[in-house]
Amino acid sequence: MNMPKDVQHKLATHPLFDGMGRSQQNWLFTVGESISLAKHEYLFRRGEQSGRLYVLLSGHIKLSIPAERGQEKVLEFLSPGDVFGESALLTNHLAITDAQALGPSELLAFQGKDVMVAVTRVPSFAQQILTNLSQRVETLFRDMESTSLLSAAQRVAEYLLRQPRVGNQAKLPFHKRAIASKLGLQPETFSRSLQQLAADGLISVRGARVVIHDADKLQAMLV
Amino acid sequence: MNMPKDVQHKLATHPLFDGMGRSQQNWLFTVGESISLAKHEYLFRRGEQSGRLYVLLSGHIKLSIPAERGQEKVLEFLSPGDVFGESALLTNHLAITDAQALGPSELLAFQGKDVMVAVTRVPSFAQQILTNLSQRVETLFRDMESTSLLSAAQRVAEYLLRQPRVGNQAKLPFHKRAIASKLGLQPETFSRSLQQLAADGLISVRGARVVIHDADKLQAMLV
C-alpha cells in the first residue's frame, strides 16, 4: 500500500487493528488503499459502484441522498473509526448515498473481495467490522425513533445534548443546513426551533456557538 | 442443541450454513439454541439485555419502538433468513426495540460471545452475517429516504409495488395499522391514501386484498 510509515504506526494501535498479529496487520495494510480527500470532495456518489469498504481515519464524511432542487437528505455524519461503504459487501449493488468529505479526510479502503478474504484470515478484523456495523444499525434505529416520534424542538434539544461541551458551551460541528437535514427538518424550522429554545431561556445561540443554560430542562423536553 | 434431526437437515442447506463443512455446521448447531414463538409472543423487549443474535427461520418478526398511548413505531418487518439482535454484539447494550412474532415463528439463537468465536472458527458464517447486516443498513437507508422525501400517497404506492403479486393482485401481509406505522403514517392517513389511489383508478382495495390496475402509473408517482 502507498502508505507512509508513520501512518502505519498510528494504524497499528487503532482499535480496528490492534487485536491482531503484526503479520496480519501488514497484510491488511498491503491490500488496503490509502485515500485522502479535500474538503467538499466526493468519495462516491449515488448510483456508482464503489466496490470498496472504507474506514475513516480522520476528518468527517457526510452520507446523504440527493433530492430535487439541490436539496439533500443527510443520513449520517461519520467520524474517525467509522466503517462504511457496506454496499461493497453486496455483489453488484450500487451506492445508494453520496459520500462527501466535510473537511480534509483520510481513509483506508478495501476491495469487497479482499474484505471477505480478510474475514477468514484475520478474525479480529471481522469482529471489529461486525461490531461496527451493529453499532451503525443501532444508531439508525435511534435516528428513526427520533424523527418519527419527536417534534422539531425536541429533536433539536436532543441533538444539542449529544454535542460535546466545554464548560456549558457547545459548537455546532457542521453547517446548520446539514444538521437540519439530518434531523429531518427544513433550515427555517431548525432556526426557529433554536430561537424557541433560546426564548425559553434554555440556551443562547450566537452563530455556531450554543450555550446550554439548562441541560436538565432540555432533557425533560424529551419525555 | 435441542433440535430435531429434520430441522438440522433443513438448516444444512440454508444459505447461512451451506458454505461450510459438516463439522462446522454441527458445532454451530450445538452452540445455537432453537426457539419457537407463538403468534403475538415477544422475543425481547426494549430495555432488556437479550444478549443473543437471532436468525429467523420461519414466520415474521416485527421490530418496533413502543410509544405513548399504546402506539408504536414499526422499524422493520423481518422475514425468514434475516439476522437481527445485533445489540448482542455490543457489550452491555440493551435492546432498543421490541421484537414480536406476527405469526408462529422459529428461530436460531446464538450467544453474543459464541458469535464472536464462530467468526473465527467458521469464516463463511462470518461472511454471511456481514452480508446480512450490510443488507439491513441499505434497507434502513432506503426506508429513511422514503419517509423523509416522499408524500403519504407516494410511500403507499411504493410499498404496494414492493409486494409480491399473483396476477395483478397483492395482499397486505400485516395489519394496516402496522404497515402505516412502518411507512411513518397514521392509520387514518394510510387509509385515505389507499382511497385516493383507488379514486384515481390505479388500484382497488377490498380488505387486505389490493388489485394493481396500473403499476406503471404507480411507479411514475415516485418521481
Next chain:
DNA sequence: CGAAGGCTTGAGACCGCTCAAGACCCGTGG
C-alpha cells in the same frame, strides 16, 4: 348470532413547509 377489534370517514386544528426578502457572518483579496 353477537361482540370485539380493526378500519373508514368526517371535521377541524396545527405543525412544519414554502416562498420571499433581508441580515449576518466569514473568508478572501486588495
Next chain:
DNA sequence: CCACGGGTCTTGAGCGGTCTCAAGCCTTCG
C-alpha cells in the same frame, strides 16, 4: 487591516399535508 462579496442564516407571512379526535361501519371469529 479593512472592505467587499458570496453564501448562510434568520425572519415573516401564508399555506397545506398530515394529525387528532370522534363516530360509525365492516369484518372476523368465537
